[in-house]
Amino acid sequence: MAYVAVKGGERAISHAHLWLEEERRGPGDVAELSLAQIREQLSLAVDRVMVEGSCCDADLAALAIKQASGDLVEAIFLLRAYRTTLPRFGFSEPLETARMAIRRRISAAFKDIPGGQVLGPTYDYTHRLIDFKLAAEGGAPEPAVVAAEPIADRLPTISDVFSKEDLLQVDERSDGAEAPFDLTRDPMSFPAGRDQRLQALARGDEGFLLSLAYASQRGWGSTHPLCGEIRMGEASVEFTPPELGFPIELAEITLTECTMISEFGGSMERPPQYAKGYGLTFGRNERKAMSMAIVDRALASGAEASETPHAVQDEEFVLYHSDNVEASGFVQHLKLPHYVDFQASLQFVRRLRKEWTARREAELAAAREAAE
Amino acid sequence: MSTLADASNRETSLYNFAYLDEQTKRMIRRAILKAIAIPGYQVPFGSREMPVPYGWGTGGIQVTAAVIGPDDVFKCIDQGADDTTNAVSIRRFFARVADVRTTEATDEATIIQSRHRIPERPLENGQIMVFQVPQPEPLRGLEPRETETRAMHAYEEYGLQYVSLYENVSAYGRIAATAGYPVMIDERYLMSPSPIPKFDNPKMDMSPALLLFGAGREKRIYAVPPYTRVRSLDFEDYPFETQTWEDACALCGAKDSYLDEVVLDDDDHRMFVCSDSSHCATRRDAGFTGPMSGHELARGEDGDTA
Numbered sequence: 001m002a003y004v005a006v007k008g009g010e011r012a013i014s015h016a017h018l019w020l021e022e023e024r025r026g027p028g029d030v031a032e033l034s035l036a037q038i039r040e041q042l043s044l045a046v047d048r049v050m051v052e053g054s055c056c057d058a059d060l061a062a063l064a065i066k067q068a069s070g071d072l073v074e075a076i077f078l079l080r081a082y083r084t085t086l087p088r089f090g091f092s093e094p095l096e097t098a099r100m101a102i103r104r105r106i107s108a109a110f111k112d113i114p115g116g117q118v119l120g121p122t123y124d125y126t127h128r129l130i131d132f133k134l135a136a137e138g139g140a141p142e143p144a145v146v147a148a149e150p151i152a153d154r155l156p157t158i159s160d161v162f163s164k165e166d167l168l169q170v171d172e173r174s175d176g177a178e179a180p181f182d183l184t185r186d187p188m189s190f191p192a193g194r195d196q197r198l199q200a201l202a203r204g205d206e207g208f209l210l211s212l213a214y215a216s217q218r219g220w221g222s223t224h225p226l227c228g229e230i231r232m233g234e235a236s237v238e239f240t241p242p243e244l245g246f247p248i249e250l251a252e253i254t255l256t257e258c259t260m261i262s263e264f265g266g267s268m269e270r271p272p273q274y275a276k277g278y279g280l281t282f283g284r285n286e287r288k289a290m291s292m293a294i295v296d297r298a299l300a301s302g303a304e305a306s307e308t309p310h311a312v313q314d315e316e317f318v319l320y321h322s323d324n325v326e327a328s329g330f331v332q333h334l335k336l337p338h339y340v341d342f343q344a345s346l347q348f349v350r351r352l353r354k355e356w357t358a359r360r361e362a363e364l365a366a367a368r369e370a371a372e
Numbered sequence: 373m374s375t376l377a378d379a380s381n382r383e384t385s386l387y388n389f390a391y392l393d394e395q396t397k398r399m400i401r402r403a404i405l406k407a408i409a410i411p412g413y414q415v416p417f418g419s420r421e422m423p424v425p426y427g428w429g430t431g432g433i434q435v436t437a438a439v440i441g442p443d444d445v446f447k448c449i450d451q452g453a454d455d456t457t458n459a460v461s462i463r464r465f466f467a468r469v470a471d472v473r474t475t476e477a478t479d480e481a482t483i484i485q486s487r488h489r490i491p492e493r494p495l496e497n498g499q500i501m502v503f504q505v506p507q508p509e510p511l512r513g514l515e516p517r518e519t520e521t522r523a524m525h526a527y528e529e530y531g532l533q534y535v536s537l538y539e540n541v542s543a544y545g546r547i548a549a550t551a552g553y554p555v556m557i558d559e560r561y562l563m564s565p566s567p568i569p570k571f572d573n574p575k576m577d578m579s580p581a582l583l584l585f586g587a588g589r590e591k592r593i594y595a596v597p598p599y600t601r602v603r604s605l606d607f608e609d610y611p612f613e614t615q616t617w618e619d620a621c622a623l624c625g626a627k628d629s630y631l632d633e634v635v636l637d638d639d640d641h642r643m644f645v646c647s648d649s650s651h652c653a654t655r656r657d658a659g660f661t662g663p664m665s666g667h668e669l670a671r672g673e674d675g676d677t678a
Binding site (some may be wrong): 009010012013035068077080081083084087119184185186187189191314316320325326328329330331332333336338339340341343344345346347354355359 | 373387393419428452460544545568569589615
């Protein structure tokens with residue numbers, strides 16, 4: 001009966017989990033997915049789980065996706081819960097994304113920029129026609145043509161292009177600065193520094209940031225962004241162990257970086273120039289990197305704004321609500337029993353109704369009397 | 373892939389006692405000590421991602437993990453009952469990662485983690501009550517900004533809260549809060565008691581037990597030390613009052629406990645039973661009976677009397 005079902009028990013939970021496991025595996029006559037297949041053939045899903053899971057480990061992300069039956073928010077949660085048990089032994093050196101081994105680099109601000117536009121592997125300009133050939137499974141694709149000359153070791157960034165004219169806001173170097181804020185160790189605090197903001201955005205839900213960025217473009221806190229540069233490729237991660245005193249290379253990771261630029265009209269202290277919004281993700285995740293850059297810039301403009309900012313410019317609104325692990329947990333906690341609170345509310349509403357009915361009847365009686 | 377395959381062979385015993393690593397426990401204990409030193413003040417802490425979802429008790433679990441020791445006896449309730457699914461899940465978690473003795477008996481427990489209730493049996497000296505808190509900020513419903521509410525607490529500026537209660541009185545003829553009823557701690561900090569029914573509010577006042585509140589998603593810990601004054605807000609002409617029922621518990625006949633309403637059929641038949649399952653079972657064992665004694669609800673899931 002209903003009551004027992006709500007109360008449930010240890011046995012019900014175990015059995016539910018066995019059933020879930022069966023659902024995850026699906027029919028036994030279909031071959032099981034290997035982690036390598038997920039990692040190599042669902043790589044964009046893996047990339048998203050890594051960035052929002054704040055853990056750059058493609059094997060673990062692939063395992064989480066498999067365990068979560070492809071529910072990426074669930075996979076992100078699994079990866080986060082694992083990540084938090086790992087010891088943290090320090091910070092890497094700042095990544096030199098300017099030295100990234102480029103696979104893709106484009107700028108929408110200029111027809112050409114030094115080093116050239118490099119399209120790379122992209123869905124852009126593909127015709128979104130379902131490719132029924134893929135349903136047939138099999139066959140290696142036609143190999144991509146290799147360029148005659150390699151891409152330069154160091155492609156100038158959009159900042160380099162503007163550096164002579166001082167037209168683009170210059171990032172402050174943080175050499176010798178105190179340790180960066182760590183959102184995984186310290187609670188959110190306001191006003192948020194840029195480190196805290198960018199961490200929150202990097203971990204933030206892609207869909208949420210995409211919609212915020214879109215709303216901003218449509219005028220709800222617009223900063224009129226222009227895509228200064230997107231680059232995707234491999235950057236090396238260096239770490240200086242205290243006992244060595246010099247940096248060693250730990251890994252080479254794939255990153256997508258986006259710089260949005262928007263006009264800044266100038267103020268008493270600062271001449272007119274372009275301000276920057278910044279987005280960075282693990283792997284190939286251009287939609288996320290672009291959205292992040294737009295929201296980063298919008299939040300900076302919100303801090304400068306004199307009037308009430310729009311949602312996208314409001315850092316408490318954006319940073320508190322961008323985390324899908326928090327959001328998913330709290331929205332879904334409504335599934336838990338709430339019958340004690342509901343009983344309290346029910347009592348209250350019943351009492352109000354009783355009073356309302358009595359009042360109404362008295363009024364009707366009075367009206368009848370007056371009419372007679 | 374060998375690393376992941378290796379990991380699959382390891383046992384869960386590779387997790388530290390009570391799951392969290394010792395550094396994290398120390399960080400949480402520091403927050404708890406600060407919370408005890410400033411009763412009712414919400415202490416920000418570096419809440420960790422737990423293996424259960426946010427909103428499902430991550431704050432309470434972290435507080436329990438930080439204070440539990442091998443000699444503790446752990447009780448976990450949800451809606452007052454030991455056998456609700458999430459309470460079962462959390463109790464099982466601690467039995468697994470901390471290997472502690474668990475109990476359903478309120479008097480045996482040294483740590484009681486709860487969602488939405490305080491047990492009927494008066495708490496005792498030495499007991500710790502750990503509340504799972506979805507929203508630690510009592511003013512959040514009135515002011516969405518954390519920067520604002522922190523300032524309001526700092527200046528002890530609670531006029532907005534009183535205005536809201538007054539608006540209730542003018543709209544409904546009474547204060548409308550039924551659960552999560554705001555309380556003043558030691559006449560200084562306004563505090564949310566978590567969504568316990570206001571029925572339980574008086575149990576906090578001068579309680580001999582230590583009351584700890586953990587909000588994982590919102591990353592806050594707060595506390596009411598033993599023997600602290602806890603005052604439910606009210607007006608002289610609209611004094612604080614708790615819920616009462618016309619019915620007694622159908623199973624044990626208790627007239628002074630918080631009752632759940634159980635829908636028996638779709639013909640408007642209801643029964644009322646104690647929300648505190650341990651309290652009800654203890655009374656039944658002592659021979660108390662209600663109008664529906666012997667009903668199948670009095671039996672546990674394996675058919676034994678719970």
